[in-house]
Amino acid sequence: MSENVSNRQLERFPMYLTYLLSIEDKDLVYVSAPQIAQALGLNVEQVRKDLQAVSNKEGQPKQGRKITELIEDIKSFLGYDKPSDAIIVGVGHLGKAFMNFKGFASYGIDIVVGFDTDPEVYGRDINGKPIYPFSAIREVVKNTDIKIAILTVPLENAQEAADELIRIGIRGIWNFTAANIVTPDSVVVENMNLASSFAKFTYKLEELLKKEK
Amino acid sequence: MSENVSNRQLERFPMYLTYLLSIEDKDLVYVSAPQIAQALGLNVEQVRKDLQAVSNKEGQPKQGRKITELIEDIKSFLGYDKPSDAIIVGVGHLGKAFMNFKGFASYGIDIVVGFDTDPEVYGRDINGKPIYPFSAIREVVKNTDIKIAILTVPLENAQEAADELIRIGIRGIWNFTAANIVTPDSVVVENMNLASSFAKFTYKLEELLKKEK
DNA sequence: TAGATTGTTAATCGATTAACAATC
DNA sequence: TAGATTGTTAATCGATTAACAATC
DSSP states (O other), X not given: OOSOOOHHHHXXXXXXXXXXXXXXXXXXXXXXXXXXXXXXXXXXXXXXXXXXXXXXXXXXXXXXXXXXXXXXXXXXXXXXTSOEEEEEEOOSHHHHHXXXXXXXXGGTEEXXXXXXXXXXTTTSEETXXXXXXXXXXXXXXXXXXXXXXXXXXXXXGHHHHHHHHHHTTOOEEEEOSSXXXXXXXXXXXXXXXXXXXXXXXXXHHHHHHHHHO | OOSOOOHHHHHHHHHHHHHHHHHTTSSOOEEOHHHHHHHHTOOHHHHHHHHHHHOSSOOBTTTBEEHHHHHHHHXXXXXXXXXXXXXXXXXXXXXXXXXXXXXXGGGTEEEEEEEESOTTTTTSEETTEEEEEGGGHHHHHTTSOOOEEEEOSOGGGHHHHHHHHHHTTOOEEEEOSSOOOOOOTTSEEXXXXXXXXXXXXXXXXXXXXXXXX
Protein backbone atom coordinates (compact mmCIF):
# COMPACT_ATOMS: atom_id res chain seq x y z
CA MET A 1 0.00 0.00 0.00
CA SER A 2 2.28 2.74 -1.30
CA GLU A 3 1.77 6.38 -0.48
CA ASN A 4 2.20 8.23 -3.74
CA VAL A 5 -0.22 7.46 -6.51
CA SER A 6 -0.11 9.19 -9.89
CA ASN A 7 -3.04 10.71 -11.73
CA ARG A 8 -2.83 8.04 -14.37
CA GLN A 9 -3.13 5.35 -11.73
CA LEU A 10 -6.12 7.10 -10.22
CA GLU A 11 -7.79 7.04 -13.61
CA ARG A 12 -7.25 3.29 -13.90
CA PHE A 13 -8.59 2.20 -10.51
CA PRO A 14 -12.26 2.76 -11.44
CA MET A 15 -11.64 0.78 -14.62
CA TYR A 16 -10.26 -2.13 -12.61
CA LEU A 17 -13.24 -1.91 -10.32
CA THR A 18 -15.74 -2.03 -13.16
CA TYR A 19 -13.99 -5.09 -14.56
CA LEU A 20 -13.74 -6.85 -11.20
CA LEU A 21 -17.41 -6.26 -10.47
CA SER A 22 -18.28 -7.75 -13.85
CA ILE A 23 -16.47 -11.02 -13.04
CA GLU A 24 -17.32 -11.09 -9.34
CA ASP A 25 -20.33 -13.37 -9.54
CA LYS A 26 -18.81 -15.87 -11.93
CA ASP A 27 -17.73 -18.44 -9.35
CA LEU A 28 -14.18 -17.20 -9.62
CA VAL A 29 -12.19 -16.56 -6.48
CA TYR A 30 -8.83 -15.26 -7.70
CA VAL A 31 -7.82 -12.76 -10.33
CA SER A 32 -4.28 -12.19 -11.60
CA ALA A 33 -2.51 -9.17 -13.03
CA PRO A 34 -2.05 -10.81 -16.46
CA GLN A 35 -5.77 -11.57 -16.56
CA ILE A 36 -6.72 -7.97 -15.85
CA ALA A 37 -4.11 -6.62 -18.23
CA GLN A 38 -5.45 -8.83 -21.00
CA ALA A 39 -9.07 -7.85 -20.39
CA LEU A 40 -8.37 -4.12 -20.29
CA GLY A 41 -5.63 -3.99 -22.89
CA LEU A 42 -2.98 -2.77 -20.44
CA ASN A 43 0.62 -3.67 -19.72
CA VAL A 44 1.05 -6.45 -17.14
CA GLU A 45 3.74 -4.68 -15.12
CA GLN A 46 1.60 -1.60 -14.95
CA VAL A 47 -1.36 -3.52 -13.59
CA ARG A 48 0.86 -5.23 -11.02
CA LYS A 49 2.17 -1.92 -9.75
CA ASP A 50 -1.32 -0.46 -9.62
CA LEU A 51 -2.65 -3.37 -7.60
CA GLN A 52 0.28 -3.12 -5.22
CA ALA A 53 -0.58 0.52 -4.65
CA VAL A 54 -4.08 -0.17 -3.36
CA SER A 55 -3.82 -3.67 -1.96
CA ASN A 56 -3.17 -4.37 1.69
CA LYS A 57 -2.00 -7.93 1.20
CA GLU A 58 0.56 -9.39 -1.12
CA GLY A 59 -0.63 -11.33 -4.10
CA GLN A 60 -0.17 -15.08 -4.18
CA PRO A 61 2.22 -16.46 -6.78
CA LYS A 62 0.42 -18.63 -9.29
CA GLN A 63 -3.02 -17.40 -8.17
CA GLY A 64 -3.13 -13.64 -7.89
CA ARG A 65 -5.47 -11.82 -5.53
CA LYS A 66 -8.90 -12.63 -4.15
CA ILE A 67 -11.45 -10.78 -6.26
CA THR A 68 -13.65 -9.76 -3.35
CA GLU A 69 -10.73 -8.45 -1.33
CA LEU A 70 -9.36 -6.49 -4.27
CA ILE A 71 -12.79 -4.96 -4.85
CA GLU A 72 -12.95 -3.88 -1.23
CA ASP A 73 -9.42 -2.49 -1.35
CA ILE A 74 -10.13 -0.37 -4.42
CA LYS A 75 -13.47 0.83 -3.11
CA SER A 76 -11.94 1.84 0.15
CA PHE A 77 -8.96 3.50 -1.54
CA LEU A 78 -11.29 5.55 -3.75
CA GLY A 79 -13.48 6.43 -0.78
CA TYR A 80 -16.57 4.73 -2.18
CA ASP A 81 -17.35 3.46 1.28
CA LYS A 82 -17.75 6.96 2.68
CA PRO A 83 -19.54 9.09 0.05
CA SER A 84 -19.04 12.86 -0.10
CA ASP A 85 -21.96 15.28 -0.19
CA ALA A 86 -21.97 17.46 -3.27
CA ILE A 87 -24.07 20.25 -4.73
CA ILE A 88 -25.05 20.86 -8.34
CA VAL A 89 -24.49 24.45 -9.43
CA GLY A 90 -26.52 25.20 -12.53
CA VAL A 91 -29.52 22.95 -13.15
CA GLY A 92 -29.65 23.13 -16.93
CA HIS A 93 -29.80 20.05 -19.13
CA LEU A 94 -26.55 18.60 -17.81
CA GLY A 95 -27.15 19.56 -14.17
CA LYS A 96 -30.57 17.95 -14.37
CA ALA A 97 -29.10 14.79 -15.87
CA PHE A 98 -26.62 14.58 -13.01
CA MET A 99 -29.32 15.04 -10.38
CA ASN A 100 -31.14 12.12 -11.93
CA PHE A 101 -28.08 9.92 -12.50
CA LYS A 102 -28.16 6.93 -10.18
CA GLY A 103 -24.56 5.97 -10.86
CA PHE A 104 -23.01 8.72 -8.77
CA ALA A 105 -23.97 6.89 -5.59
CA SER A 106 -21.65 4.03 -6.52
CA TYR A 107 -18.77 6.46 -7.20
CA GLY A 108 -18.87 7.83 -3.67
CA ILE A 109 -20.80 10.97 -4.62
CA ASP A 110 -23.98 12.00 -2.86
CA ILE A 111 -25.73 14.89 -4.58
CA VAL A 112 -27.87 16.56 -1.95
CA VAL A 113 -29.15 19.76 -3.55
CA GLY A 114 -29.09 21.85 -6.72
CA PHE A 115 -28.90 25.62 -7.28
CA ASP A 116 -29.99 27.78 -10.18
CA THR A 117 -30.66 31.44 -10.88
CA ASP A 118 -33.76 30.79 -12.97
CA PRO A 119 -37.11 31.08 -11.10
CA GLU A 120 -38.53 28.59 -13.58
CA VAL A 121 -36.02 26.07 -12.34
CA TYR A 122 -35.66 26.52 -8.59
CA GLY A 123 -38.42 25.67 -6.13
CA ARG A 124 -38.94 22.24 -7.66
CA ASP A 125 -37.48 18.85 -6.76
CA ILE A 126 -35.56 16.51 -9.02
CA ASN A 127 -35.14 12.89 -8.02
CA GLY A 128 -36.10 13.84 -4.48
CA LYS A 129 -33.43 16.55 -4.27
CA PRO A 130 -34.48 20.19 -3.86
CA ILE A 131 -33.39 23.04 -6.14
CA TYR A 132 -32.85 26.38 -4.47
CA PRO A 133 -32.14 29.86 -5.83
CA PHE A 134 -28.43 30.41 -6.31
CA SER A 135 -28.74 33.51 -4.13
CA ALA A 136 -29.62 31.24 -1.19
CA ILE A 137 -26.51 29.09 -1.55
CA ARG A 138 -24.62 30.52 1.42
CA GLU A 139 -27.62 30.04 3.68
CA VAL A 140 -28.18 26.44 2.56
CA VAL A 141 -24.57 25.33 2.66
CA LYS A 142 -23.60 26.84 6.02
CA ASN A 143 -23.80 24.48 8.96
CA THR A 144 -23.25 21.55 6.60
CA ASP A 145 -19.92 19.93 5.78
CA ILE A 146 -20.39 20.19 2.03
CA LYS A 147 -17.04 20.77 0.36
CA ILE A 148 -17.71 19.71 -3.23
CA ALA A 149 -19.55 21.52 -6.01
CA ILE A 150 -20.31 20.19 -9.47
CA LEU A 151 -20.23 23.15 -11.82
CA THR A 152 -22.69 22.88 -14.71
CA VAL A 153 -23.52 26.52 -15.44
CA PRO A 154 -23.18 28.11 -18.90
CA LEU A 155 -19.60 28.95 -19.93
CA GLU A 156 -20.01 32.70 -19.48
CA ASN A 157 -21.18 32.35 -15.87
CA ALA A 158 -18.56 29.84 -14.77
CA GLN A 159 -16.03 32.20 -13.23
CA GLU A 160 -18.52 34.27 -11.26
CA ALA A 161 -20.26 31.15 -9.99
CA ALA A 162 -16.89 29.71 -8.97
CA ASP A 163 -16.01 32.95 -7.17
CA GLU A 164 -19.15 32.68 -5.09
CA LEU A 165 -18.50 29.00 -4.35
CA ILE A 166 -15.07 29.90 -3.03
CA ARG A 167 -16.51 32.69 -0.90
CA ILE A 168 -18.95 30.34 0.80
CA GLY A 169 -16.22 27.83 1.61
CA ILE A 170 -16.44 25.19 -1.12
CA ARG A 171 -13.05 23.45 -1.39
CA GLY A 172 -13.40 21.39 -4.57
CA ILE A 173 -14.98 22.29 -7.90
CA TRP A 174 -15.66 19.59 -10.47
CA ASN A 175 -15.81 21.79 -13.53
CA PHE A 176 -17.94 20.60 -16.46
CA THR A 177 -17.79 23.94 -18.28
CA ALA A 178 -15.14 24.78 -20.87
CA ALA A 179 -14.04 27.76 -18.77
CA ASN A 180 -10.50 27.92 -17.37
CA ILE A 181 -11.65 28.99 -13.95
CA VAL A 182 -9.14 30.76 -11.74
CA THR A 183 -9.06 29.84 -8.07
CA PRO A 184 -6.77 30.24 -5.06
CA ASP A 185 -4.48 27.40 -3.98
CA SER A 186 -6.89 26.55 -1.20
CA VAL A 187 -9.36 25.19 -3.74
CA VAL A 188 -9.05 22.14 -5.96
CA VAL A 189 -10.43 22.19 -9.50
CA GLU A 190 -10.90 19.11 -11.62
CA ASN A 191 -11.77 19.88 -15.21
CA MET A 192 -14.04 17.58 -17.19
CA ASN A 193 -13.57 19.21 -20.54
CA LEU A 194 -15.76 17.76 -23.27
CA ALA A 195 -13.90 19.66 -25.97
CA SER A 196 -10.52 18.28 -24.83
CA SER A 197 -11.82 14.75 -24.91
CA PHE A 198 -13.41 15.27 -28.30
CA ALA A 199 -10.19 16.74 -29.69
CA LYS A 200 -8.29 13.57 -28.75
CA PHE A 201 -11.11 11.48 -30.15
CA THR A 202 -11.30 13.08 -33.59
CA TYR A 203 -7.51 13.22 -33.93
CA LYS A 204 -7.26 9.47 -33.31
CA LEU A 205 -10.14 8.83 -35.69
CA GLU A 206 -8.61 11.01 -38.40
CA GLU A 207 -5.29 9.17 -38.07
CA LEU A 208 -7.03 5.81 -38.38
CA LEU A 209 -9.01 6.83 -41.44
CA LYS A 210 -5.92 8.40 -43.02
CA LYS A 211 -3.96 5.19 -42.60
CA GLU A 212 -6.58 3.24 -44.55
CA LYS A 213 -6.19 5.29 -47.65
CA MET B 1 3.03 23.19 -38.20
CA SER B 2 4.47 19.94 -36.90
CA GLU B 3 3.03 16.57 -37.71
CA ASN B 4 2.97 14.67 -34.47
CA VAL B 5 0.86 16.03 -31.68
CA SER B 6 0.52 14.33 -28.30
CA ASN B 7 -2.70 13.64 -26.45
CA ARG B 8 -1.76 16.17 -23.80
CA GLN B 9 -1.37 18.84 -26.43
CA LEU B 10 -4.72 17.96 -27.95
CA GLU B 11 -6.30 18.45 -24.54
CA ARG B 12 -4.79 21.90 -24.27
CA PHE B 13 -5.82 23.33 -27.65
CA PRO B 14 -9.50 23.75 -26.70
CA MET B 15 -8.34 25.51 -23.52
CA TYR B 16 -6.26 27.95 -25.54
CA LEU B 17 -9.20 28.52 -27.82
CA THR B 18 -11.57 29.30 -24.96
CA TYR B 19 -9.07 31.79 -23.57
CA LEU B 20 -8.39 33.42 -26.94
CA LEU B 21 -12.09 33.82 -27.66
CA SER B 22 -12.51 35.49 -24.27
CA ILE B 23 -9.90 38.15 -25.10
CA GLU B 24 -10.72 38.45 -28.80
CA ASP B 25 -13.03 41.45 -28.58
CA LYS B 26 -10.90 43.47 -26.21
CA ASP B 27 -9.18 45.67 -28.82
CA LEU B 28 -6.08 43.51 -28.54
CA VAL B 29 -4.35 42.36 -31.70
CA TYR B 30 -1.45 40.22 -30.50
CA VAL B 31 -1.13 37.54 -27.86
CA SER B 32 2.15 36.06 -26.60
CA ALA B 33 3.07 32.68 -25.18
CA PRO B 34 3.97 34.14 -21.77
CA GLN B 35 0.58 35.86 -21.62
CA ILE B 36 -1.30 32.65 -22.34
CA ALA B 37 0.89 30.67 -19.96
CA GLN B 38 0.21 33.13 -17.18
CA ALA B 39 -3.55 33.15 -17.77
CA LEU B 40 -3.87 29.38 -17.88
CA GLY B 41 -1.25 28.53 -15.29
CA LEU B 42 0.97 26.64 -17.74
CA ASN B 43 4.67 26.55 -18.49
CA VAL B 44 5.81 29.13 -21.09
CA GLU B 45 7.91 26.71 -23.11
CA GLN B 46 5.04 24.30 -23.26
CA VAL B 47 2.69 26.93 -24.61
CA ARG B 48 5.26 27.99 -27.20
CA LYS B 49 5.64 24.46 -28.47
CA ASP B 50 1.89 23.97 -28.58
CA LEU B 51 1.37 27.13 -30.60
CA GLN B 52 4.13 26.12 -33.00
CA ALA B 53 2.33 22.83 -33.54
CA VAL B 54 -0.88 24.42 -34.83
CA SER B 55 0.29 27.73 -36.23
CA ASN B 56 1.07 28.23 -39.90
CA LYS B 57 3.15 31.35 -39.43
CA GLU B 58 6.03 32.07 -37.12
CA GLY B 59 5.39 34.28 -34.14
CA GLN B 60 6.83 37.76 -34.08
CA PRO B 61 9.52 38.47 -31.50
CA LYS B 62 8.37 41.04 -28.98
CA GLN B 63 4.72 40.75 -30.07
CA GLY B 64 3.63 37.14 -30.34
CA ARG B 65 0.88 36.03 -32.68
CA LYS B 66 -2.22 37.71 -34.03
CA ILE B 67 -5.16 36.59 -31.90
CA THR B 68 -7.58 36.20 -34.80
CA GLU B 69 -5.10 34.18 -36.84
CA LEU B 70 -4.31 31.92 -33.91
CA ILE B 71 -8.00 31.34 -33.29
CA GLU B 72 -8.47 30.35 -36.92
CA ASP B 73 -5.43 28.07 -36.82
CA ILE B 74 -6.65 26.21 -33.74
CA LYS B 75 -10.21 25.94 -35.01
CA SER B 76 -9.00 24.55 -38.30
CA PHE B 77 -6.56 22.17 -36.61
CA LEU B 78 -9.33 20.82 -34.39
CA GLY B 79 -11.69 20.54 -37.34
CA TYR B 80 -14.21 22.98 -35.91
CA ASP B 81 -14.66 24.44 -39.37
CA LYS B 82 -15.97 21.17 -40.76
CA PRO B 83 -18.24 19.58 -38.12
CA SER B 84 -18.76 15.81 -37.98
CA ASP B 85 -22.20 14.27 -37.87
CA ALA B 86 -22.78 12.14 -34.78
CA ILE B 87 -25.53 10.00 -33.32
CA ILE B 88 -26.61 9.68 -29.70
CA VAL B 89 -27.01 6.07 -28.61
CA GLY B 90 -29.16 5.87 -25.49
CA VAL B 91 -31.45 8.84 -24.86
CA GLY B 92 -31.58 8.70 -21.07
CA HIS B 93 -30.91 11.71 -18.87
CA LEU B 94 -27.41 12.23 -20.22
CA GLY B 95 -28.25 11.48 -23.85
CA LYS B 96 -31.13 13.93 -23.64
CA ALA B 97 -28.88 16.60 -22.15
CA PHE B 98 -26.44 16.13 -25.02
CA MET B 99 -29.18 16.40 -27.65
CA ASN B 100 -30.15 19.71 -26.08
CA PHE B 101 -26.62 21.02 -25.53
CA LYS B 102 -25.93 23.94 -27.86
CA GLY B 103 -22.19 23.90 -27.18
CA PHE B 104 -21.43 20.82 -29.30
CA ALA B 105 -21.90 22.86 -32.47
CA SER B 106 -18.89 25.01 -31.54
CA TYR B 107 -16.76 21.90 -30.89
CA GLY B 108 -17.25 20.62 -34.40
CA ILE B 109 -19.93 18.10 -33.46
CA ASP B 110 -23.27 17.94 -35.20
CA ILE B 111 -25.70 15.61 -33.47
CA VAL B 112 -28.22 14.56 -36.07
CA VAL B 113 -30.30 11.81 -34.46
CA GLY B 114 -30.79 9.78 -31.30
CA PHE B 115 -31.58 6.10 -30.73
CA ASP B 116 -33.19 4.31 -27.81
CA THR B 117 -34.80 0.95 -27.12
CA ASP B 118 -37.61 2.39 -25.01
CA PRO B 119 -40.93 3.01 -26.87
CA GLU B 120 -41.63 5.77 -24.37
CA VAL B 121 -38.54 7.55 -25.63
CA TYR B 122 -38.36 7.01 -29.40
CA GLY B 123 -40.78 8.56 -31.86
CA ARG B 124 -40.38 12.00 -30.32
CA ASP B 125 -38.08 14.88 -31.23
CA ILE B 126 -35.59 16.63 -28.98
CA ASN B 127 -34.26 20.01 -29.96
CA GLY B 128 -35.44 19.36 -33.51
CA LYS B 129 -33.57 16.05 -33.73
CA PRO B 130 -35.55 12.81 -34.13
CA ILE B 131 -35.24 9.78 -31.86
CA TYR B 132 -35.62 6.40 -33.54
CA PRO B 133 -35.84 2.86 -32.17
CA PHE B 134 -32.40 1.35 -31.70
CA SER B 135 -33.53 -1.55 -33.88
CA ALA B 136 -33.78 0.87 -36.81
CA ILE B 137 -30.23 2.11 -36.48
CA ARG B 138 -28.81 0.24 -39.47
CA GLU B 139 -31.58 1.51 -41.70
CA VAL B 140 -31.16 5.12 -40.57
CA VAL B 141 -27.37 5.23 -40.71
CA LYS B 142 -26.87 3.50 -44.05
CA ASN B 143 -26.43 5.85 -47.02
CA THR B 144 -25.13 8.53 -44.66
CA ASP B 145 -21.48 9.22 -43.87
CA ILE B 146 -22.01 9.09 -40.10
CA LYS B 147 -18.90 7.66 -38.45
CA ILE B 148 -19.26 8.85 -34.85
CA ALA B 149 -21.51 7.59 -32.06
CA ILE B 150 -21.86 9.08 -28.60
CA LEU B 151 -22.55 6.19 -26.25
CA THR B 152 -24.83 7.10 -23.34
CA VAL B 153 -26.59 3.81 -22.60
CA PRO B 154 -26.65 2.18 -19.15
CA LEU B 155 -23.42 0.42 -18.14
CA GLU B 156 -24.81 -3.07 -18.59
CA ASN B 157 -25.87 -2.42 -22.20
CA ALA B 158 -22.69 -0.70 -23.29
CA GLN B 159 -20.88 -3.66 -24.85
CA GLU B 160 -23.84 -5.00 -26.80
CA ALA B 161 -24.69 -1.52 -28.07
CA ALA B 162 -21.07 -1.02 -29.11
CA ASP B 163 -21.10 -4.37 -30.91
CA GLU B 164 -24.06 -3.28 -32.99
CA LEU B 165 -22.46 0.10 -33.71
CA ILE B 166 -19.41 -1.68 -35.06
CA ARG B 167 -21.54 -3.99 -37.18
CA ILE B 168 -23.28 -1.07 -38.88
CA GLY B 169 -19.98 0.62 -39.69
CA ILE B 170 -19.49 3.24 -36.96
CA ARG B 171 -15.76 4.02 -36.73
CA GLY B 172 -15.54 6.10 -33.56
CA ILE B 173 -17.27 5.65 -30.19
CA TRP B 174 -17.20 8.43 -27.60
CA ASN B 175 -17.92 6.34 -24.56
CA PHE B 176 -19.64 8.04 -21.62
CA THR B 177 -20.36 4.78 -19.81
CA ALA B 178 -18.02 3.28 -17.23
CA ALA B 179 -17.75 0.11 -19.33
CA ASN B 180 -14.41 -0.97 -20.75
CA ILE B 181 -15.79 -1.70 -24.16
CA VAL B 182 -13.87 -4.08 -26.37
CA THR B 183 -13.57 -3.20 -30.05
CA PRO B 184 -11.48 -4.20 -33.08
CA ASP B 185 -8.53 -2.05 -34.17
CA SER B 186 -10.63 -0.59 -36.95
CA VAL B 187 -12.67 1.36 -34.39
CA VAL B 188 -11.54 4.22 -32.16
CA VAL B 189 -12.87 4.53 -28.62
CA GLU B 190 -12.47 7.64 -26.50
CA ASN B 191 -13.51 7.12 -22.91
CA MET B 192 -15.07 9.92 -20.92
CA ASN B 193 -15.03 8.23 -17.57
CA LEU B 194 -16.76 10.19 -14.82
CA ALA B 195 -15.44 7.88 -12.13
CA SER B 196 -11.83 8.31 -13.29
CA SER B 197 -12.14 12.06 -13.22
CA PHE B 198 -13.80 11.98 -9.81
CA ALA B 199 -11.08 9.72 -8.44
CA LYS B 200 -8.40 12.27 -9.39
CA PHE B 201 -10.57 15.03 -7.98
CA THR B 202 -11.15 13.54 -4.54
CA TYR B 203 -7.54 12.41 -4.21
CA LYS B 204 -6.29 15.96 -4.84
CA LEU B 205 -8.90 17.32 -2.45
CA GLU B 206 -7.98 14.83 0.27
CA GLU B 207 -4.31 15.73 -0.08
CA LEU B 208 -5.09 19.42 0.23
CA LEU B 209 -7.26 18.97 3.29
CA LYS B 210 -4.70 16.63 4.85
CA LYS B 211 -1.96 19.23 4.43
CA GLU B 212 -3.95 21.80 6.38
CA LYS B 213 -4.14 19.74 9.50
C1' DT C 1 19.96 50.11 -29.05
C1' DA C 2 17.72 47.42 -25.24
C1' DG C 3 14.50 44.15 -24.11
C1' DA C 4 10.82 41.01 -24.70
C1' DT C 5 9.62 37.25 -27.23
C1' DT C 6 10.68 33.92 -30.54
C1' DG C 7 12.32 29.04 -32.10
C1' DT C 8 15.62 25.33 -31.19
C1' DT C 9 18.54 22.32 -28.77
C1' DA C 10 19.73 20.06 -24.40
C1' DA C 11 18.60 18.45 -19.54
C1' DT C 12 15.33 16.80 -16.40
C1' DC C 13 11.64 14.38 -14.77
C1' DG C 14 8.16 10.83 -14.33
C1' DA C 15 5.73 7.07 -15.98
C1' DT C 16 5.86 2.89 -18.61
C1' DT C 17 8.06 -1.18 -19.90
C1' DA C 18 11.46 -4.78 -19.46
C1' DA C 19 14.28 -8.05 -16.80
C1' DC C 20 14.83 -11.24 -13.16
C1' DA C 21 15.01 -13.59 -8.81
C1' DA C 22 11.56 -15.36 -5.32
C1' DT C 23 7.47 -18.08 -4.23
C1' DC C 24 3.57 -21.14 -3.98
C1' DT D 1 9.18 -30.48 -9.57
C1' DA D 2 7.69 -27.24 -13.28
C1' DG D 3 5.43 -23.24 -14.31
C1' DA D 4 2.74 -19.25 -13.62
C1' DT D 5 2.60 -15.33 -11.05
C1' DT D 6 4.52 -12.39 -7.75
C1' DG D 7 7.40 -8.12 -6.19
C1' DT D 8 11.57 -5.43 -7.13
C1' DT D 9 15.16 -3.28 -9.56
C1' DA D 10 16.88 -1.39 -13.96
C1' DA D 11 16.17 0.46 -18.78
C1' DT D 12 13.42 2.93 -21.91
C1' DC D 13 10.51 6.24 -23.49
C1' DG D 14 8.08 10.56 -23.90
C1' DA D 15 6.74 14.83 -22.23
C1' DT D 16 8.00 18.83 -19.65
C1' DT D 17 11.20 22.18 -18.39
C1' DA D 18 15.44 24.75 -18.84
C1' DA D 19 19.01 27.16 -21.55
C1' DC D 20 20.35 30.08 -25.20
C1' DA D 21 21.12 32.31 -29.56
C1' DA D 22 18.22 34.89 -33.03
C1' DT D 23 15.02 38.61 -34.11
C1' DC D 24 12.04 42.58 -34.40
